[in-house]
Amino acid sequence: MFLDDYLDYVASKLNRRxxxxxxxxxxxxxxxxxxxxxxxxxxxA
Known part of the structure; x- marks a missing residue:
C-alpha cells in the first residue's frame, strides 16, 4: 500500500510541473x- 501511495504522490508532482x-x-x-x-x-466524414 505504501508503494502505491508513493507512486501516486510522484505522479502528481510530475503532472503538476x-x-x-x-x-x-x-x-x-x-x-x-x-x-x-x-x-x-x-x-x-
Whole structure:
C-alpha cells in the first residue's frame, strides 16, 4: 500500500510541473484549454 501511495504522490508532482513545451502550463491546464476550445466539425466524414 505504501508503494502505491508513493507512486501516486510522484505522479502528481510530475503532472503538476509546468512544461516549457506547453508554454509553461501544467498538463492539466493544457488539457483544460484544449477541451474548452473544442473544434466543431463543419462536415461529416
Amino acid at each position: 509546468p512544461r516549457q513545451t506547453l508554454d509553461w502550463k501544467t498538463r492539466a491546464e493544457a488539457l483544460d484549454e484544449l477541451l474548452s476550445n473544442s473544434i466543431k466539425p463543419t462536415a461529416v
